Amino acid sequence: MTEVPQPETAFDEVLNAFAELGNDADPTRVELVTSEILGEWWEADDDLAAGLIDLAASTAEPERLVAPLAALRVLATDEDQREAAGLALEKFGLPEPAWAAKLNQVTPGACWRATDVYGDESSVLVSFGDHGLVVSINYGSFGGWVTDAAIVESPQDVLAELRAVGESAEISPEQAHEVIADAFAGTEWQAEPEVGEDFVRFRALALARLRALPEPAEVAEPEPLSVEEQAEVIDSFFAAAGNEVGDTENARVVALRLIEFGLEHDARRPLRVGPAKLESFVDFVDDGQVELTEEQDAAMAALLPVWARVFGERQGLPEDALTALVEAVEDRLDDREPEEESALDAYLAGSEDLTPEDVQDLLERRQFALPSLTVETEDDEVELDPSDPEQRRMLVLSEFAAEFEDDDESELRAVALTTVVDQLWDGEPAETWIAAQRLTESGLERDEVLAELTAVLEEHLTQDEDGELEFDLDDYVAALDELDPGAED
Structure with missing residues (x-):
């Protein structure tokens, strides 16, 4: 009789991939393969790692699970899954691959951080001897979030590139841990973060390297601005703005929403301005996450470029950066898609030459x-x-x-x-x-x-x-x- 081919299970492809690696594979190669697999599952929003670990309790071929479980014990992004994988291996009592004990056995070296002039974009580089971890962070929203992460072969070459595009400074491994961990939390906070392809591929390995860094000291949460302090900020803004923007109730609501946005998404620097941060504010308005009436929305269009200039000056931005900031804000406002039939246009007819x-x-x-x-x-x-x-x-x-x-x-x-x-x-x-x-x-x-x-x-x-x-x-x-x-x- 002809044997009917059986379809592979959801895990056969993974089991075969680990079987091909063999007992003496390079540990870094194992880490990369595991990270890519976990990245695919993360991108598909399908937590197959838990299912693979659960399979250990019923498998008839435990030897096929030893290698993937050894990898998950170190590289799974969930702490409970790492512990569960380790317990499953203990129950098997089978020999592990030679590479198993060498996964994530790295020693952090010099750490560097480069930041653009606004504080909108930052890159953190951690050296681990023959390779490094580089993490790109956007501080426009969510308290800063990782937009990309990668393992690089030549940390010194990457450092030279970072120095060429922004201000850079050496930081301690503890500081690097805090910055990267906070930024990963910002990414996980989002339902569908817009991340690069490298992020998906290297996410699990980057988080493993993060765990290899020394824990930072506990830092007190920033004290939020009081209602009185927020009112003072708004008053000082309109005083500085002069005749550039009308001091109306609608404009004051927009100013308050900007402060609230800063407190939620940039708690340590709520009044900081930068293209990414102010563009994110407009994105949140357009998505309905920051609620404005039509009148307040119209006020925002007039107020936001002035807000950028006033707080950019207070931030000490150089003239060229300040000009670029205001232009970026104006471009973002110009790019907004108008409502199909906006009643606001009818109300504003003939207002083109008004202040x-x-x-x-x-x-x-x-x-x-x-x-x-x-x-x-x-x-x-x-x-x-x-x-x-x-x-x-x-x-x-x-x-x-x-x-x-x-x-x-x-x-x-x-x-x-x-x-x-x-x-x-x-x-x-x-x-x-x-x-x-x-x-x-x-x-x-x-x-x-x-x-x-x-x-x-x-x-x-x-x-x-x-x-x-x-x-x-x-x-x-x-x-x-x-x-x-x-x-x-």
Whole structure:
């Protein structure tokens, strides 16, 4: 009879790979093979290491498991799995490969750290004699996270390259352990970290080399900025920014979110600025992880380049680095994909030549005048163009339809109301918006404010010879100025 070939189990490929290595393989070669296998499993989010260890309890061929278990005892990234692999080997009581006792038996030598001018990017090099571990770290978010890691054959050549691209300094093995361990934690914190191919291949071996470094001394957690200190930072920023950015409530919320982002993702240097860090902030806004309203988002676009400049200067960045930082922030803001139908664009129509402070005022004024740009039909909602006076009138009448009846008095009030909204939208006369703000600050709701303004205008409406409604602007403005929110009805 012809024997039907049996499919390999999930572990046969791994068992065969270790069988091919043989008893006298070079320990470093075994480490690399094991690390690649564990990397593939990590990338696939499939923890087969645990299954391979569990197989030891039921296998009919324990001798095939000795080599992979000996490798996992040292290189598995989970401490419990390393212990379980060791216990399984003890139960087998079988001879181990010659290389087993030599895995990760290394002595750390000189350690170096290179950092860019912003503190955004850092590389750590640890020498282990005939080879080294180099780890690349991004400090833009997550407290710093490993973007790549590799075992290199010539540590001195790598050190020369690091010195050529940034400031470098020798650090102790304990410091190297702390920096690398914290950065690996930042990578593991992410669901889908964007890491290089070398990271996947060398991850397990890099973590094993990390365990060969002496443990660092315990370091106290940084003391977070108090609410009062955060407020002082915000006040000092707007004082330094001058007229470059409007000191509005929305802008202050953005400044607070930047501080909160720094406290969460760069706790030891929450106010540090760099291209990667500020670009990460924008990424978090776009992903919804940092929540901003449309108004606050608009404020961010004006504030962020100024924030970069102010805190970059305080950071002591050289002029060329400061210029590059601001340009990087502006480029990131320019690259943002606009919303398909952003109502914000309609509110900001005609604001191209305004200062950031005036843009904020215009936005708040127009959104007060027309909070919604849609009207409901029988079957759908239709978005209208508020820059068109006729469509603006439809928005107003749709919102307040329940208050108008089919009579002359209601018609007059409707004319007055739509005119007030026109004045708020156009910002002319300015006294209309000033009065609206004064009434709002007194505690009145928006509909009550509009009712007060409408009543003032209605009192000043008269008919000309042709029957058209008109009003004396000076008298109307004077009445607005006299409008007292605290007066009794």
